[in-house]
Amino acid sequence: MLMTIRYQDGLRIEAVLLAAGRDRMRVAAGAERDTIELHKVDGCWFTEEGDEIEFEALIPLAGTDVSSFCAAVYPLKSVAGNGFMTA
Numbered sequence: 452m453l454m455t456i457r458y459q460d461g462l463r464i465e466a467v468l469l470a471a472g473r474d475r476m477r478v479a480a481g482a483e484r485d486t487i488e489l490h491k492v493d494g495c496w497f498t499e500e501g502d503e504i505e506f507e508a509l510i511p512l513a514g515t516d517v518s519s520f521c522a523a524v525y526p527l528k529s530v531a532g533n534g535f536m537t538a
Contacts (some may be wrong), residue, residue: 463507467479
């Protein structure tokens, strides 16, 4: 899976997903020599250095079912008082 990762300072990088679990991911980014490990804490994703990141785009490779993966990364949750579901 290809992805675009956005740091809180606005920096965007493109990466390739190498491995993923419910709370951890390992990605390879063209700008980095080593792979990047990402981990989830309280619904937010962070780098090894503690930088909070967001996934701007998750692009599956042809023929790959990623529906369960996307639900694990951004589970739907009900927001009290708003009357709609958010991702």
